[in-house]
Amino acid sequence: MQGWQVIIPGLCGPFPKDSMISEQASSPLLALLSSSQSIPAANNFYEQVATLFDLPQPLPVAALTLSAEHGDITGKHCIQLAPVHLHADMDHAILYDEFALDLSTQEKQQLLTELNAHFAQDDIAIISDARGGWFIVSDETFLIETSVLHEVIGRNINFHLPTGENAIYWKRFLNEAQMLMHQSPVNAVREQNGQLAANSLWLWGQGSLSNRTAHPDTTVYTNDDLLRGVAQYTNCDCHDLPASNTALQQQVVICDTRLLSAASYGDVERWQDGLQTMMQQWLGDLPQLARRRGVEVTIYPCHGCAYRLPVGGWRNAVTSLFARRGSAQDYIRYDDQAER
Numbered sequence: 586m587q588g589w590q591v592i593i594p595g596l597c598g599p600f601p602k603d604s605m606i607s608e609q610a611s612s613p614l615l616a617l618l619s620s621s622q623s624i625p626a627a628n629n630f631y632e633q634v635a636t637l638f639d640l641p642q643p644l645p646v647a648a649l650t651l652s653a654e655h656g657d658i659t660g661k662h663c664i665q666l667a668p669v670h671l672h673a674d675m676d677h678a679i680l681y682d683e684f685a686l687d688l689s690t691q692e693k694q695q696l697l698t699e700l701n702a703h704f705a706q707d708d709i710a711i712i713s714d715a716r717g718g719w720f721i722v723s724d725e726t727f728l729i730e731t732s733v734l735h736e737v738i739g740r741n742i743n744f745h746l747p748t749g750e751n752a753i754y755w756k757r758f759l760n761e762a763q764m765l766m767h768q769s770p771v772n773a774v775r776e777q778n779g780q781l782a783a784n785s786l787w788l789w790g791q792g793s794l795s796n797r798t799a800h801p802d803t804t805v806y807t808n809d810d811l812l813r814g815v816a817q818y819t820n821c822d823c824h825d826l827p828a829s830n831t832a833l834q835q836q837v838v839i840c841d842t843r844l845l846s847a848a849s850y851g852d853v854e855r856w857q858d859g860l861q862t863m864m865q866q867w868l869g870d871l872p873q874l875a876r877r878r879g880v881e882v883t884i885y886p887c888h889g890c891a892y893r894l895p896v897g898g899w900r901n902a903v904t905s906l907f908a909r910r911g912s913a914q915d916y917i918r919y920d921d922q923a924e925r
Contacts, residue, residue, distance in 0.1 A: 586634075586637060586638075586800060586836060586838070587801050587836060587837075587881065588836070588837075588880050588881035588882060588883065589833065589837045589838075589839065589871075589875060589880055589881070589882045589883070590637055590678050590711065590837070590838045590839070590883055590885070591838075591839045591840075591871070591882060591883065591884045591885065592630070592633060592637075592812075592838065592840040592841075592842060592885045592887065593841050593842075593863075593868075593884065593885070593886060593887075594630035594633075594838070594842055594845045594848075594885075595842075595844030595845040595846075595847060595856065595886070595887075596614070596844055596851070596860075596884070596886040596887075597614070597888055597917050597918050598848050598888065598917050598918040598919060598920070599847065599848065599888060599915050599918040599919055599920040600848065600851050600853060600856075600917065600918070600919055600920065600921065601851040601919070601920055602919045602920065604851060604853050604872045605853065606853055606857075606913070606914070606917060608913055608914075609744060609805075609911060610857040610879030611857070611860075611913035611914075611917065612885075612913065613860055613861065613864045613869070614913045614916060614917070615859065615911070615913040617864075617868070617872070617884070618892045618916050619885065620894055621838070621884070621889050621892035621894050622890040622892070622893045622894075622895070623892060623893075624883075624890060624891050624892075624893050625890060625891075626837060626885055626887075626889065626890050626891035627885070627887065627889070627890070628887075628889045629700070629733070629736070629888075630735075630842075630845065630887040631644040631646060631710060631733060632644070632887075633645070633885050633887050634811065634812070634840075634921075637838065638798065638800060638815055638816070638819050638833055639798040639800075640798065640819075641795070643792065644653075644790075644792070645663065645664035645790070645791070645792025645793055645794060646665060646733075646789070646790030646792070646811055647663035647664050647720055647789075647790040647791060647792065648661065648662075648793055648794045648814075649664040649794070649811055649814035649815050649818055650665065650714070650718060650720075650810045650811050650813075650814045651714060651720050651722070651814065652794065652814045652817055652818050653665055653810055653814035653816075653817050654714045654715055655714075656817070658722070659793075659794045659795065659797070660793060660794075660795070661722050661723070661793060661794075662721055662722070662723045662724070662725060662726050662727060662791070662792070662793045663721070663722050663790075663791065663792065663793065664720065664721050664723075664731075664788055664789070664790060664791040665718065665719065665720055665725050665788070665789055665790040665791075666711060666719040666720065666721065666786045666787070666788055667682060667683060667719065667734055667786065667787045667789070668683060668686065668688060668693065668719070668766075668783040668785075668786060669681060669682055669683070669686070669694060669734075669783070669784075669785050669786065669787045670686055670781040670782060670783060670784055670785070671742065671763075671784055671785045672684060676743075677741040677742075677743055678741065678742050678743070678879050679739060679740065679742070680737050680738060680742050680787065680893075681738065681739070681741060681781060682734060682735070682738050682787075682846075682849075684846050684850070685781055685850075686780075686781055686783050687780075690717065691746075692771050692775075692783070693717055693744075694715075694769070695769070695771050696766065696769060696771055696783060697713060697719065697797070697914065699765060699766075699769055699771075700762060700765060700766075702757075703761070703765050704761075707758075709758070711723060713911050716810055718810065718813070719786075724920060726793070727751060727755070727791045728749055728750040728751040728814040729747045729748065729749040729750070729751050729752050729755050729788070729791065730747065730749045731747050731788050731789040731790070731791060732745035732750045733787060733789055733790070734787055734789050734790075735845055735846070735848075735849045737787070737792065738846075738850060739849070739850060739851065747759075747788060755788060759785065759786060759788065761868070762764060762785065762786045763784060763785045763786075763812075766782075766784050766785065766786075767782075767784055769783075771783065772784060775826040781921070783899070793902060794818060797818060797819070797820075798819055799819055799820040800819045800820065800821050801818075801820045801821070802836050802838050803821045803822075803836050803837070803838060804821060804822045804823075804824070804834050804836065804838070805821045805822065805823045805824070805837075805838045805839075805840070805915075806823075806824050806825065806826050806833075806837065806838070806839045806840070807823065807824075807825070807826065807838075807839070807840040807841070807842075808825065808826050808841055808842060808843065808911060809840055809841075809842045812838075812840045815826070815835065821838075826841055826866070827837070827839075827867050827869060828866070828867070829867075830867055830870060830871055831874070833874070833878075834875075835878070835880060839867075841863060841867075841868075843859050843862075843863065844856055844859050844860060844863070847859055851920075864907040872894070875894070879896050880896065881895055881896050882894045882896070886916075886918075892916075904921075
């Protein structure tokens with residue numbers, strides 16, 4: 586892993602086809618990518634992380650995320666649970682995640698207590714990490730296939746329910762959880778206050794950790810719990826996103842996931858605000874710094890291609906706004922919304 590690998594899921598969408606993204610609002614994206622060479626890359630965030638760090642696919646997201654706090658959990662099988670809101674219609678149900686719910690710490694803790702009291706009879710215990718993520722840890726494999734949470738936001742979940750050998754068991758688990766959460770005092774209060782009810786769970790990210798691949802010469806900068814776990818598992822130094830890029834080493838992975846939720850919801854205004862903030866905080870001066878350092882930079886929007894800028898290939902961000910090629914629309918991806 587050489588140079589600076591910059592992972593920004595949601596940087597280029599995908600957005601709904603009818604999204605209105607102005608050239609002015611997306612001009613920072615053009616300034617960033619117009620000098621680049623497009624190369625094949627992974628189709629989504631989790632495949633890209635697995636590829637860069639030589640990890641198995643599908644990526645055991647739950648186990649890696651949990652390992653950031655609990656250390657080595659090699660051999661344990663983990664799955665992640667997220668409280669969600671399902672908006673039911675005649676023949677489908679649309680999913681909204683914790684961003685839309687905005688649950689308080691107290692609400693999540695009460696729901697967790699109620700769920701654990703109910704499922705104790707089945708020897709199922711849901712644990713919480715320090716940041717409020719929910720997990721089930723088992724000595725046995727879950728034997729199901731699931732869909733990544735952010736890829737089902739705003740979609741009909743009928744296309745994305747668990748499949749596999751134990752799918753019937755886990756669908757029954759979800760049905761019981763829905764009935765319990767529907768009756769929860771937490772949701773009674775939320776509905777009285779005009780808030781969305783946390784009326785279901787989403788299972789995803791199952792897997793276990795086995796063969797460890799070390800990248801001791803790589804430093805990770807991130808705001809993401811998964812990448813913190815990946816860094817811990819692969820023996821990388823890990824830090825929060827840099828307030829300044831001047832201290833970056835020669836072999837670095839920077840992962841900023843702040844655009845992912847906005848892209849998942851098709852929230853163009855929030856995406857534009859997030860991109861502007863990111864450019865001001867650390868991304869905007871990265872081109873000039875890379876050029877001075879003689880470092881090759883690869884940017885991964887996690888949509889099937891990446892953008893590589895060879896050593897000395899960055900143009901000044903201001904200059905590129907006036908000498909740009911094409912349009913920001915050349916880099917933005919759109920979703921046909923067929924399953925929404």
